[in-house]
Amino acid sequence: MPSYEKSPLSRRAFTGAVGAGAAAAVGLPAAAEAREQPFRAAPRPSGRRPNILFILGDDLGWADLSSYGSPHIKTPNLDRLARQGVRFTDAYAGSATCSPTRFSLYTGRFPGRTEGGLAEPIADRSVGLEPTHPTLASLLRDAGYATALIGKWHAGYLPDYSPTRSGWDEFFGNFGGALEYYSKLGLGGEYDLYEGDAAYKDLRYYTRILTERASEYVRRDHGAKPWLLNLNFTTPHWPWIADGDKEESAEIVRRIKAGEKGALWHRDGGSVEKYTEMVQDLDRSVGEVFKALKKSGQERDTLVFFASDNGGERFSYNWPLSGNKASLQEGGIRVPTIVRWPARIDGGQVSHEPVFTPDWTATLLEIGGARPSPAYLLDGTSLAPYLLKGEELAERELFWRVRGERALRRGDWKYYRGKGGEDQLFDLASDQREQADLAAREPRLLAELKAAWEKTNKGLLPYPAA
Known part of the structure; x- marks a missing residue:
């Protein structure tokens, strides 16, 4: 099984599994989260x-x-x-x-x-x-x-x-x-x-x-x-x-x-x-x-x-x-x-x-x-x-587009291209800070999410010339 098929990890499952520990990991007060x-x-x-x-x-x-x-x-x-x-x-x-x-x-x-x-x-x-x-x-x-x-x-x-x-x-x-x-x-x-x-x-x-x-x-x-x-x-x-x-x-x-x-x-x-x-x-x-x-x-x-x-x-x-x-x-x-x-x-x-x-x-x-x-x-x-x-x-896809950047989220996976033009892939369940780029490890998933972004983008108005 390709590794991307075992994710996205359900947010509901993730919550139940880690509880207040997850809160501490992202800076939330553990007592409040509890x-x-x-x-x-x-x-x-x-x-x-x-x-x-x-x-x-x-x-x-x-x-x-x-x-x-x-x-x-x-x-x-x-x-x-x-x-x-x-x-x-x-x-x-x-x-x-x-x-x-x-x-x-x-x-x-x-x-x-x-x-x-x-x-x-x-x-x-x-x-x-x-x-x-x-x-x-x-x-x-x-x-x-x-x-x-x-x-x-x-x-x-x-x-x-x-x-x-x-x-x-x-x-x-x-x-x-x-x-x-x-x-x-x-x-x-x-x-x-x-x-x-x-x-x-x-x-x-x-x-x-x-x-x-x-x-x-x-x-x-x-x-x-x-x-x-x-x-x-x-x-x-x-x-x-x-x-x-x-x-x-x-x-x-x-x-x-x-x-x-x-x-x-x-x-x-x-x-x-x-x-x-x-x-x-x-x-x-x-x-x-x-x-x-x-x-x-x-x-x-x-x-x-x-x-x-x-x-x-x-x-x-x-x-x-x-x-x-x-x-x-x-x-x-x-x-x-x-x-x-x-x-x-x-x-x-x-x-x-x-x-x-x-x-x-x-x-x-x-x-x-x-x-x-x-x-x-x-x-x-x-x-x-x-x-x-x-x-x-x-499960569905959340889509964003601004001049020079693009992003799409499906489950816990996020496809992102910044102004540098590099396609990146992040697993937000384990990396909310978007520092571990998994694009090289998951080329099929990257291609899927990129194609999904481009399909939605085709239905939108083009930006006027800058």
Whole structure:
């Protein structure tokens, strides 16, 4: 038997075999892991359709939460969410940068199926998410949901592109990929805080504003309608400005107004300590929204999802993964992911199933009772049968493509080609750090996975000339 046929080792089998020892190997607190149980669905009557609170952090690394192994960042609210729900260890973003992942979430499809998804990320007004394209919001709205997006949109600019043109009843937030947290100046020096399609002036710290808006939305009486809230924080994306850092804010604003290109990237600022402060502020902010949800009486019937839009940046803690944002190495695409739904899913569980962003779109559409047209191709697999009925997930392939890099995961095997052009093969069950290249040992498997990647790639749009 060829050696590759005895793998992929089932994640469920791997979990049962090594338990807390595996947690220690990847930097997780063994005591915390010991309290978690391998995921097992607890089938219950379906009841009402849930509200959906879908929260994204921005450039948050895989191990930036204490529940994922950070030794110095304390995230009690998100850790509590994990204890009350399911923590996914092998969950991935749809891409390695901001806007392509958002396209994969909004559409449930590979970013390369749409012109706007080819921008990595969107940086001008030439492309965006076409208003005629079905989205998670438009499909759920058609199924009877109230829909809102609060925070970072990053799927195109006015006048042609906007959440309110793509299925969200309400929008409050920023259109671009980044903004200065107090002045709300974006990458081009433009003011970028909007309510609907109109500029909205508020010069307080941005994370505070988004937290207030989200808390108000979940407390609101929506009548008999369930609701979808996409809450897209910009924290902890650069610039490295925490709540109260007004002098640093003023200096960045001065440089932006002086015409300095790239001032917002803050390449001469930040630190591990400042980044820690920002992540812990994100955790507190999420905790405030959770408190508002609980006080509203809707906690039991609300499905809460938390993840990052891609891997971590300069100051993230990604151990033991290699690579960061913009790379298809594990550190660029594997992200912390937590799901809680008290009415249907037991807490204190961990899942090692490989999943990625388009899966969650398909899952939420099924759970919400939305039925896309048969002609509408979803690239994700609904996880509802797995989460709610305990059905096994069939082995499948997760696909990624960015300029100069490619990756595909099947079971525990990952095919990867970086910018150097070398085809590599890794067994993630034993080598999450992607250091032991098994391409020469497993040429048949390498060829299979490469062919599978190329087959999917042929169905996608080509990148425009650089």
